[in-house]
Amino acid sequence: MDPVLRIREYQRDRVNFVLENVDLAMANSLRRVMMADLPTVAIDLVVVEANTTVLPDEFIVHRLGMVPLVSTNCDAAIRYTRDCNCEGESCEFCSMILTLHVKCNESITMDVTSNHLELQPHPEKGIEEAGEEPVRRTENFGLPVGKNDPDVDPILICKIRKGQELKVKCQVKKGIAKEHAKWSPCSAVAFEYDPHNKLRHTSYWYETDEKAEWPLGENAREEEPSREDELFDFNAKPNKFYFDVETDGSLGAQEVVMKVCDTFASSENVADERST
């Protein structure tokens, strides 16, 4: 049987789907790839030009790194610096420049947020055979998620008072979450199979009554509970997997799932080619 992916619920940054007719290994790989192998962009290098806030440089830099940046179509829109012709010099094709310059001149406590991050034209135009990357970028690629969107609260970076200033220059790089958690597009991936424990992979600990003490989740509705007289099928394999993917906004939920599927399709091909 062919694998079936059935989407139960879909929002911009969240998707709930059921994957059927695949191996457990396959389903788990899907989960792992979603968590750690999808490239996104994030602030990777910060030059602190002025910091008179109460927070130390490295702490602000860390916070900047954690800001999710829009990474739509990351594969085509930007290169890894290590793959770039600029040889680690970081050019237009493998990096972007964000700046932040906020100074408080009034007697208030001012919030420095991700909205203050501005995209700057890259000074290094790169060398030879100009790539197409910059052209493929969407309008807000590399900008903080939710910037200029009145419905989304910006991310607080620090608070400053009168006379304090923060001026930084950030380099945005492409990367994957295996390297650092900031490049992970997903905040959590829920994963479940066999809600009724028919396969007896697990044993529920209970005091008096297993059924009464273990609440059934939403996914239990999708499957029939085992009947009293049903014999245990020890050959059965998990076949139906329930996913719930939530992203931090850098990639849309749709893109995450599509890209994962693409990745698998391409790697399968690779595997097929190798085997033949």
Next chain:
Amino acid sequence: MPDSERTHRQPTFSTLEREKLFKFPPKQGSSYKILNEFVAPHIESFNALFDDSGLPSGDGNGKGLLSLGLEDIGERVIFDSTGKDTDAWGNRMRLWIDSVSISRPMVPDRNKYVKDRRVFPSETRERLASYRGRMSIKLCWTDPSGQRQEVTKDCGLAPIMVRSVRCNLRSMSSSELVKHNEEAEEFGGYFVINGNERLIRYLILPRRNHVISLLRPSFVNRGPSYTQYGVQIRCVRPDQTSCTNTLHYLANGSAMFRFSWRKQEYVIPIMLILKALVGASDKEIFEGIMMQDYDNTFLTGRVELLLRSYKMFTMRTGEQALEYLGEKFRVVLGMAEDMSNSAVGALLIRKLILVHIENPREKYRMLLFMLRKLYSLVNGTCCADNPDSPQHQEVLLPGQLYGMIIKERLEEILNAIRTFINVDIRNGSNVDFNDSLDLQQASGFTIVAEKLNWQRYISHFRCIHRGAFFAELKTTTVRKLLPEAWGFLCPVHTPDGSPCGLLNHLARTCRIVTAPLTVAHIPALLAKHGMSEPFSSCIDGRTNLCVQLDGHVIGWASPAVARQLATNLRIWKTESKNEIPMDLEIGMVPPSIGGQYPGLFLFSSRSRMMRPVKYLLNGRDDSIGPFEQVYMDISCTPEEIETGVSTHVEHNPTNFLSILANLTPFSDFNQSPRNIYQCQMGKQTMGTPSTALKHRTDNKLYRLQTGQSPVVRPALHNTYAMDAFPNGTNAVVAVISYTGYDMEDAMILNKSAHERGFAYGTVYKSQIIDLKDMKGASKTGAPTLHFGLGPEVKLHSGENENSCLKFLDWDGLPYIGTRLNSGDPIAAYVDDVTRRTKFVKYKGDEMAYVDEVRLIGEETGDAELQKVHITLRITRSPVIGDKFSSRHGQKGVCSQKWPAIDMPFSESGMQPDVIINPHAFPSRMTIGMLVESMAGKAGAMHGLAQDATPFKFSEQDTAVNYFGEQLKAAGYNYYGNEPMYSGITGQEFAADIYLGVVYYQRLRHMVLDKFQVRTTGPVDPITRQPVKGRKRAGGIRFGEMERDALIAHGTSFLLQDRLMNCSDYSTAWVCRTCGSLISLGYEDISLGEVFAAGSRKPTGPGGEYCRTCRAAAEQEDELERKALETGQQPLHPQGSLSVAISSQNVLGRSSKGGDLDVVAVPYVFRYLCAELASMGIAVSLEIQ
């Protein structure tokens, strides 16, 4: 804290409220009042030194301790005769100190630039100076004509307690404190000494003015016929200095009175004192001790012996006894020469015998009471009191110690002046006076208040030490936790290890009385209610109990009346009737057979521990002390009250715990040693030390950048401002044995959690650069060193600029935010003499950032900059080997940072931040942690701040049920388990996993400060073995036991490698002839001088030869030559060195010292041979 003050708890984190409080600290009062309450004993005892203390004056005249001390010192008298003529003393001069005053800390008048002359603690701290005020005394004397003269003398600077009556921060509100660069919660109570905050620790002393009976075998060693029995009283003068009097029982039935004066101990027969006090007749004394108990043959016998023993003195009247005492003590006391003997005797009695009582008649009564108690102890009708029990203890308060020291110094000044004048007159010898303070230690009173985190800081102010003397004691009885300590000393909060049980902490609600009380009317009041007056002569000692108030016998009463009086007093004081003060301690000791000596003992003095409870009889708040508590029935909770038995009930069942012990969540579920460990670890946590970090100059500060408010917290968490100084992080914890990296208390950290900032910390270190201490600084006159860059550095600016310009500005100081590595310049200065620029280097091993540069000027404000203080910031993100702990004494080190995708996860996608091993629980029984995990999970799901106050649940209403229901409501398993999946395979685990939220603390012990590893490195210059010590890049000793292990293991190559090749491998020439290692000589063959000398002497390949053997050979040659010349047989020299060598190795004389070999030996062996040679021992090696 009484019931009414306790606020009703809401399950909220009150984040906004706290934020508002932080943003806008209150303009009136302080943000957390309770913090000012718990340091009150420190501050009030310091205030009590001064006349304007603001404390209630009670019975006294409101004078400060310093003034009272001056009264006690009295005057000194000097005569100007040369002492040759015994009759004439010459002119009489009286000398005394009229008053002493200590001012607030001020900028000295020399400074002409300041606008505000007041000095504030933050400035003192930042300047690394001391917070001191000027002390001055008014010295008075009489001139030969008897006219009074006076002069005001400056006595230098005395430390001032922060927020005391002499502090400039006194009574400032939180918002004003913030303006003066302090914490909003600043509560003072400490001194600032050289930039460090130091405080005087509470010290336990014997209870004042109360007679305790002692059974001490060591008393026997005091002299012949001394026994182990004695009674002791520590008498306290109005100025809070004390004098201990002991009454020893002698085997012959009499008693000796002992006291000490200037470190010397003296004993006087008690009869002598009794006579001298009031001139009592023998009958009076007999009746006074017997108290109509004539049937008691034990007593009659002893008293008879006592009276008989006095006959040898042949003194009948009191005056005679006084004169005798005065004559004996005239020299010792060192009083004026013109005083009569009886006056000196009276002075002795006033100054050293029962000093808490003025009136000799009352002293006499008290002495009789002591005698009766002593005989009763010997008789066995009463037992010995336990001096280690809080019942017989009180507290030495910081201000009192301070006052004692100042009093001693003032007395010294006065004596010194007198001695000085006398020396001028007589040219006599110098006298070194040093009065003892009646304390058992002379040092170790103060400690540094480390601001490591808030918990550690506040517990400094509550800690109470038993005394340095007891730390060396071999017996452990003093360390015992006694039931008497309940409610006063925390049973949980004491360090484990050497100070265990000696260093305690006050229970949360324990107060210390600091002000005198109004009690003068109590004797009359009691007499009105049935107490017999003390002077009535016909009181039956068998049926009457002694009534005492602060060590004065105020009357007698039958047990029933005494009990009634005690009850009356308690009702009056709780209902504030008859002006009975709340802090009066009513110790009713009922008559018993062989128990504590009975009586009604009232205490109103200062320094006593008191704590609030509820009096059941009228439902009012009562304040009780450790003496009376022993005879009370206090139930812990209202449910436990037993009608007819319970007299009191606790306001709160957690009141017996210290502040820190109260902060352990669900501590009632844990095994008690784990709570002890948590009290230690809470104080070692990397937390938030201060909110005024910019103004701190501490040597080392640890800061957790990502602190959180715990989800699960006891009710007191907010009360003590814990949220203002967060101490840890809420972590998702899975209890699972997952990778094997969580064995033996190791814990696995989620790598992604770490990358997102879990437990990220920073260390702040100080570096002080004082040009005055540098080489080439002029000690006097204008400075010769100046911060800045010299012309030779400035010249090079441009394309080839000096590398130091990356770090330093033109003023020679580093830029803020500069990154420094070991060896980078941190400051530069120019030497006037050499005109060269010198650099101060950063010496640490780790990378650091310059956080703050402080320019420290002189007090006068006109001197050139010579001193800077640089705060360095070292980032410490968690690494493998760093130590973490939950709040239940469960510590562990991080063993791995595991990739998030490989971590186990739950069905909802939750991944643990921390994995710990299930084996951490069974033996340690920290059920509190399991409950916290459940509560944390439920709290996180429902958005509740969970109440973790101990003793809130019962067998009927269990914690598991309460939190289990909450978990169930959130869709989880009732017991907090969850099915989890392997992150690697995606398969569900066979067992479900306990997953929850636990507040984790990061401890300050980090590998980066501890790791010690080396391959090669510095060696000892003498032995050439690796040096020791982490700081010097040394190695860890591979000792004999380790050597034994390797030998037993058979790994000889490893042994060779460790102890030889990696240690002090060396090669040495050894002479094959004599076997000596140390007789190597060397000829430079290449120069060819040997040939020039004629025949070539035998050497090794490089020109080496053995000096001993060559000399011997040459001598032999010489002898042979001489023999050939004279035709005689050659004489062999005696005592050849070859004795030690077996004959087979002697290859003949042909080598003549040239036969050497290279051997590999440890260098220390060569050194040993040289050392042995210096003692005339030759070491000879056999070479094969």
